[in-house]
Amino acid sequence: MKKLDMNASKEQSFCYLSEDYKQIYLPLTYSIIFVLALPLNGTVLWFSWHHTKRWSCATIYLVNLMVADLLYVLTLPFLIITYSLDDRWPFGELLCRLVRFLFYTNLYGSILLLTCISVHRFLGVCHPLRSLPYRTRQHALMGSATTWALVILQLLPTLAFSHTDYVNGQMICYDMTSPRNFDQYFAYGMVLTMSGFVFPSVVILVCYSLMVRSLIKSETLERTGSTARAKSIRTILLVCSLFTLCYVPFHIARSFYLIIRFLPSQNCQLLIVASMAYKIWRPLVSMSSCLNPVLYFLSGGNNxxxxxxxxxxxxxxxxxxxxxxxxxxxxxxxxxxx
Incomplete structure (x- = not known):
């Protein structure tokens, strides 16, 4: 049984919650993701480096996506060991901050890179001639570099919020932050959700809506050809599947958990449900690391x-x-x- 702080900054009131499921569920799911994602992303990077003479714009974005996945996947053994030890963190302060930082770097870096891919595909379908000066390798490299810079700037506060502490005599690594800093983290977390997830999702939704409207027109089919049209449809379906399966459920569960913890309500049962929903979806969002390589190979038949x-x-x-x-x-x- 664990003591869950409902709102330590306002009142000292606690819920007692059994998290025994974490000792089996989290190591198992993280192990599956590690076993699948490491060879898949490694294969894509190796194949792109050795067997692609000149990287296209889409390849540049997708390779950056694989790099983000690999950086996160390499931290999974630390999480597998920690949750197998009933939340005990034996790896020290620096690795605690780094592992939490890389989780969110992978999450929001992937979302922004998928946004770049979607905008690039939108320009190629809806404005093929006018957008030619902007659909170049140089612009793709600039877009990737800007994405990494934005993500790192957005996530620097996580290095301060995440830290180790002693609870019930054992060292733990906070996923978000300690109870005493939760009010500040709530404001940061909601801003991060809006800037890192909601805004890119709106951009992707608008791009794909306009693409679908354009693709169903007969003149578009004549202009782009059946192969390019099929590639665009595959991109739409794959990215929408990623968001539906991974990103949307996670952000709903996470926002629900943050709001319930922040409110002064003393509904212990609701807080327990919110906590379980968030912790169940937290590893599932990382399944995107297994699905992103599929996007690479299905986005182009030559690959x-x-x-x-x-x-x-x-x-x-x-x-x-x-x-x-x-x-x-x-x-x-x-x-x-x-």
């Missing part, structure tokens, strides 16, 4: 074809000449599907 060729090549092992990757004469190198 899938080249990957399958490479896997087939590796499965064969050696070429008939006897030396892997080499031609028998002239020292030339035979690189498959570059």
């Amino acid at each position: 899938r074809i080249r990957l399958f060729q490479e896997l087939r090549h590796n499965k064969v092992g050696k070429h008939p000449a006897g030396a892997e990757g080499k031609m028998p004469r002239g020292g030339q190198i035979w690189v498959l599907s570059r």
